[in-house]
Amino acid sequence: MNDLTNQVAVITGGGRGIGRSVAEKLAAQGARVVVTDIDEANARSVASTIEASGGAATPLRLDVSQSSAVTALMSHVEETFGRLDILVNNAGIAGTPVWVDQISDEDWTNMLNIHVNGSFYCLREAAKIMKKHRYGRIINFSSCAAVTGLAGMAHYAAAKYAIVGLTETAAKDLGAYNITVNALKPGVIRSALTEGFLDLAEGPLTEATPIRQIGEPADVAQMVAALVSPACGFVTGCSFIVDGGFHLVNKMDETMMKILPAGTGV
Template identity: 35%
Template sequence: MEKELLNQIAIVTGGNAGIGKAISLELAQRGAKVMILARSQEKNEEIRKIIIDKGGYSEIYKVDVSDKNSVDTAISEIYEKHGQIDILVCNAGNSTPLNYLTKMPIEDIDSIIKTHIYGTIHCIQACGEKMKEKKYGRIVLMSSLGAYHGVTGNAHYCLAKESLVAMGQTLAKELGRYGITVNLIQPGSINTEMSSQVLEVAKNKVISETPVARIGEPEDIAYATAFYCSPRASFITGDIMRVDGGYILETGMDRLVLSMLDPEILK
């Protein structure tokens, strides 16, 4: 694989599991020195070992992105050691039990907002000025299809993910003249621990409503992220890439028409 990110310093929040783990591995394979910021030190150690065993470079930092001091301390340590920050992937996320917004505990709403919105802000504030000094940077924010069409029982999560779209596109305007791009990814149904409960119940239905007829894998998101982080994406900013196998395109009308067609046509 081409080492197009050779010796670049890449920070991946939530980089030790699921989508974040795949992103960390992909960026490392492309030559980046991957700094993993996540809460579980045990999982941090596991992914760092995998990267090292594959010939890559990685450092780990136990960080809660909702805590500004925790983020600032880690980013300052990274910058003091390496003298640069080239890539920031804001992937850290969490979830709470599904619930109607009218009945949702305020603690659940706070948890989502603090992690997804404030966590992203903390990371951008810690890294943005350092990228401006170098006049180079790649920032990728992890949104969701929920930002586009909402998800019943998940209003707070959808709110957070839509907020990231507005934030990312504003940042693209503010930082573009410094050689910094800011783009967003909206994953569809991805085979991760966080989505396992939903997929256990509705996997076949999701597959049937996805044009490419499969569930996404974390690597699908990692490939898209790596593209946004690459030098080849220097003229792309404020963009939103849906990585969903076409799921968003399907409608009730499509399903109605398909049910009316001769099965022989669909072979």
Template identity: 40%
Template sequence: MSSFQNQVALITGAGAGIGRATALAFAAEGARVVVSDVNEAGGAETVSQIEAAGGEAVFVRCNVARPEEVEAAVRQTVETFGRLDIGINNAGIGGDFARLHEQSPDAWNQMLAVNLSGVFYCMQSEIRQMLAQGGGKIVNISSIAGIRGMPMGGPYSAAKHGVIGLTKTAALEYARKNIRVNAVCPVYTHSAMVDGLIAVAPGMEERMRKMIPIGRLGQPEEIAQAILWLCADENAFCTGQAIQMDGGLMAG
């Protein structure tokens, strides 16, 4: 894989989990990283880890459900580092487990505001900057729930399906503008969201493991490596894809 030396990456939801692992991975390959999150303490810790390893990073607080904050984050990225080469749209929330008729309108609206509209706002701002500078790479974090149904998680599944739709549409719209857009679709991966669920639901981790043919949950670092692969210059022919990182789940 090529180095990302002198490239600039903006990563949302980088205060923990997949976002943090991705920020650390890009920094290790030479990228200058903008760590974005609503979790200021987590974001600061990610920056600290990058700097301790000899990398360069700054933290920008951003609630992706607010388009003005997204625009400000992209603007600050360019003001700080001069450009934006890579956008990783990872920020997201989990939802309540309930059947569709039991889901509240508020829960539905919050889920779509962060997990779908947030990705839309990020893509808009990132693409505007990339068009102005002549190209870039975007990876959106969807989910296996964006490919198949998720009983008891309808709003989450709907939002993640929408992320794949946005990904494929943008890939087609900007393919000749040197902007590549792909998605990664993880199965259950150790993160604050998943580990929090495991902590309050006895037996949940074992049920998750049984679903996955490889017999374990994913690690954030494994998802990060798939994201790096999609952004590498060697893979410039790859756009509009939703890469499954699922331990074999969708093979059956």
């Protein structure tokens, strides 16, 4: 198991879902995790669970879209712990599916504020601390929506494509300081964010996915743990799809399944 003893990790949106799983995973590997979320009660609950199982966790309220709040939080982290090794830019919202010509200014701006501005503010402030120690691991959350686009989610997809640009450029700007910056592109992962979608489509989606499973938050947390491990010290500026192979699926496959002998691929 990877040993993160003495490392400090800030996780945004750590109060539930994938962020919660990431916080628990990194804490189980010895990191002191700062569990931040706009929902302070959830952040506290996650931190309590971690502490109860022997880990070290500090809950803090943070709305990532507020630049001054991010700056204050990162200063607090530096003053308290004297270092920051890992930043997981996970906070996000799905928004409401809507045709592209019907997206309001407010919804568009809110989506970009949380995902793009939020990831940028956190990355910028974290990098200032990490540069002093010439070490850092930054993981940004993009999405499979930034592989093929996603019907009805132009605001979400645009934000998630922007995060790839941020990741690739930050990797160049920070590499000389031994700070790696990578992105994850999860497919459909079981969480509050995808609850409604899975209610509608869990069966067909499971069947269509090459691995024949819906992703769980722990599947994504494992990838975060891999990217902050020494094994990935030479990996930067990359985006990793975590979707059980679903991005490979296309309409041609359905026809091929009808042509192939029964049982093939099962």
